[in-house]
């Protein structure tokens with residue numbers, strides 16, 4: 676990441692020698708850490724859909740916060756997930772069992788978010804593990820080992836519940852639904868949350884230093 680940033684900066688230094696008063700627009704770049712340096716080199720605007728797209732495209736950084744990111748909790752729809760559908764058709768997975776686990780996972784996630792004592796973190800993680808096992812199957816087998824279980828990442832996310840303290844407006848409305856990776860609308864909402872977090876991260880940039888300390 677830093678190397679790519681350095682490459683961009685190298686370009687900007689070269690451009691700076693000849694740009695005179697020209698203002699620059701960066702497309703598709705959201706390296707927040709370097710935005711100040713970019714600004715000093717004539718960059719006055721930029722855009723990127725990256726924080727939005729990461730909500731559903733990234734392998735692990737789906738829900739952004741001021742200082743990091745969490746992995747959204749995958750609860751695939753039995754009817755809408757192509758690989759699950761294939762397994763059902765091939766007779767490897769029972770459709771009714773898959774649907775039961777899908778429903779139970781969502782039920783426990785919601786109950787956990789509401790503070791229901793019967794939906795402990797352990798219980799939620801167990802059903803997530805069962806559902807992951809059913810969907811991913813032998814991909815999780817250490818001998819065939821291609822994929823790591825996502826459960827440890829889910830555990831951190833569920834323990835910290837960052838959506839409870841976020842003030843993007845969507846998190847307070849949607850609760851734990853914003854943390855769940857499933858269906859376009861839900862994923863889009865997380866994308867807008869990420870954009871709000873991103874906007875907050877960069878809003879101080881470009882202000883005079885005296886303002887910044889206020």
Ligand SMILES: [Zn+2]
Pocket residue numbers: 838841842843844845846847868
């Ligand atoms: Zn939010």
